[in-house]
Amino acid sequence: MASLIRVGMADYKVGRAGLGSCIGISLYDPQTKIGGLLHIMLPDSNQARASDNPAKFADTGLPLMLNDVIAMGASKSRLVAKIAGGAQMFAFSNATDIMRVGTRNADTVKKILQRMGIRLIAEDTGGNYGRTVQIDLSNGVYKVKTIDRGEKDI
Amino acid sequence: MIDELNLSPIQLDALREIGNVGAGNSATALSQIINKRIDMNVPKVALVPIETVPDLVGGPDTIVVGVFLRVYGRAPGNILFLLPQKSAFYLVDTLMGRPHGTTTKLDFMDESALMEIGNILSGAYLNAFFNFTHISMLPSIPALAMDMAGAILNVILVQLGQMGDQALVIETEFLAEDDGINGHFFLVPDPGSLAILIKGVGVE
Numbered sequence: 184m185a186s187l188i189r190v191g192m193a194d195y196k197v198g199r200a201g202l203g204s205c206i207g208i209s210l211y212d213p214q215t216k217i218g219g220l221l222h223i224m225l226p227d228s229n230q231a232r233a234s235d236n237p238a239k240f241a242d243t244g245l246p247l248m249l250n251d252v253i254a255m256g257a258s259k260s261r262l263v264a265k266i267a268g269g270a271q272m273f274a275f276s277n278a279t280d281i282m283r284v285g286t287r288n289a290d291t292v293k294k295i296l297q298r299m300g301i302r303l304i305a306e307d308t309g310g311n312y313g314r315t316v317q318i319d320l321s322n323g324v325y326k327v328k329t330i331d332r333g334e335k336d337i
Numbered sequence: 338m339i340d341e342l343n344l345s346p347i348q349l350d351a352l353r354e355i356g357n358v359g360a361g362n363s364a365t366a367l368s369q370i371i372n373k374r375i376d377m378n379v380p381k382v383a384l385v386p387i388e389t390v391p392d393l394v395g396g397p398d399t400i401v402v403g404v405f406l407r408v409y410g411r412a413p414g415n416i417l418f419l420l421p422q423k424s425a426f427y428l429v430d431t432l433m434g435r436p437h438g439t440t441t442k443l444d445f446m447d448e449s450a451l452m453e454i455g456n457i458l459s460g461a462y463l464n465a466f467f468n469f470t471h472i473s474m475l476p477s478i479p480a481l482a483m484d485m486a487g488a489i490l491n492v493i494l495v496q497l498g499q500m501g502d503q504a505l506v507i508e509t510e511f512l513a514e515d516d517g518i519n520g521h522f523f524l525v526p527d528p529g530s531l532a533i534l535i536k537g538v539g540v541e
Contacts, residue, residue, distance in 0.1 A: 195511025201397030204495055224495050272492050273405045273480035305361050313488025315398060328401055330484060 194252035204285035206241070206292050206308070207316040209265045210248055210301065211323040213255035220318050221248045225284065241291045244327035249299060264301050265325040265337055266292055267316050269308040285309070305337040344535070351508060351540045352531075356380035356524070359465035360509035363458040363522060365509065370457065371431045374514040380405035381508045390490050391448050392446025394419050394506065394521055401425075402443070404455030405492060407477040408463065412537075415493045416476060416500070417523045418455045422483065425451060426519040437517065443483060452479040458522060470537025493525045 202222070211218035221244050228240035253259055269289035289308040296303050296314035307314070307327050315328040328334040344352075360377050368375040373481065391397040402425035404418040426440040429447045432454070433440075440447060459476040467473050482489055506523040526534065535541060 201391065201485040203484075203488030203489055204492030224491070240421055270480045270488065272484065273402075275407075275477075275480055311482070313485040313491075315485065 197271070202314045202316065203270055204268070204288060205270045206266055206285075206288045207267040207314070208245065208248070208296075208323050209294060209316075209318040209323075210252050210257070210262050210320065211265070211320070212261045213323050214258070214261055216320050216323075217252055217255050217257040218320050218323065219248045219252045220316070221245065222294070223288065226287045229255055238298070240286065241294050241295055245295050245299065247302070259300070260324045262325070263304045265305040265318075266303065266305050266313050267307040267325065267337070270310050270312055270314070272311060272313065274311060276288050282330065306336050307335070344531075345540075348535050348540050352540045353380055353382045354467055354532075355469045355538065356382060356507040356509060358477060359462035359524075360470070360511075360522060361473070362461035362465050363509075364511055366461040367454065367532045371428070371513070371518075373431075373456050376512045377516070378510045378512075383508075384507060385506060388478040389479070390506065391487045393506075394486045394490075395421065397485060397490075399486045400483065401486045401489060402451060402481065403489040404452055405480045405482070406459050407463060408459075408474050408524075409477065410474045411472050412470075412474060413472075413525060414454075414494065414524060414526040414530050415461050417490070417493055417525070418458055419486065419489070419521045419523070420451075420521065422445075424520060425483070425517045428454065431517075448481050449464075452481050455481070456478045462522065464526065466534070470534055472533060472537045493523070496525075496527065507521065 205222055205224050208221045209218055217330045221238060223241045224225060224239050224242045226241045237247050269285035271283060272286050293303060305325065312329050317326045324336045326334065326336055343421060357380055360380055364375040364377045394401060400422045402420045406416040408414045408416055427437055429440045429450060432436045432450045432516045456476065456479050463474045463476060509522045511522065
């Protein structure tokens with residue numbers, strides 16, 4: 184079960200990815216060891232004009248992942264969430280809204296998790312650097328790697 | 338009405354030609370600065386699925402240096418000049434007159450030099466667009482980051498992500514004569530800008 188699968192952008196699987204302003208969200212049920220990893224790019228699908236990929240947005244991707252892990256046998260009450268990402272890669276003094284999308288992503292994800300009643304137990308968000316994440320389904324450890332800030336388990 | 342995600346072969350050709358001239362200008366500028374011959378490939382003008390864009394530069398985990406510029410004007414967009422880490426170090430050594438292999442980390446001056454290169458390349462590139470379309474496109478001051486390609490490309494893809502799952506990228510690869518430097522130059526028009534540029538060239 185604990186396999187490593189690469190996660191493409193706007194996609195979700197158990198695996199890993201290279202995140203900038205995107206957020207990697209893991210949901211994990213420690214008892215059944217069922218979990219998922221979602222990679223979202225944007226907070227809100229209402230801003231979208233023509234997208235057909237719900238996994239790209241926090242508001243559509245999270246319910247999708249929740250349904251899937253429950254369908255696989257996870258219990259909603261036992262699920263815990265961990266999130267990482269939401270950086271602002273380029274520092275601009277006059278950063279537009281879209282440049283600060285990382286912060287909005289993190290805020291929105293937290294709000295939605297709260298609304299869905301899922302506990303957020305760890306996060307590593309913000310900053311100006313990229314992250315690669317990986318969820319180990321045998322123990323729920325969420326590994327966050329960076330290029331010059333080391334690697335940590337959250 | 339121009340469907341930006343469904344351009345005709347003539348429209349794609351026109352964009353490729355402008356990209357070609359733009360990249361030619363940029364390559365000439367770079368060549369003069371570092372005093373080496375620079376080869377470039379014919380620009381790719383392609384509609385690609387967003388999640389595959391990082392693969393153009395070696396995958397989302399590849400460490401790259403990215404110089405990012407916002408393009409202002411009637412046809413706004415983003416420019417990203419990506420160099421694999423090794424190429425960036427080589428370029429900096431060349432610019433600073435140091436023996437190749439000296440740089441192992443970018444300091445403030447190195448970053449500044451690379452941003453200036455991004456600036457010059459972008460100016461040369463956008464000039465070509467102006468000559469063809471008479472739409473002036475002005476680059477912002479550059480910003481630089483060294484990180485995973487996936488994370489850096491995120492910045493431009495997020496903006497396109499609002500529109501759809503595909504990105505139209507105009508991409509050129511530069512190669513220095515001694516293979517020390519290869520770089521990728523991306524112009525990614527904002528949703529809506531492409532239609533304006535195509536009208537400007539008159540191939541509606």
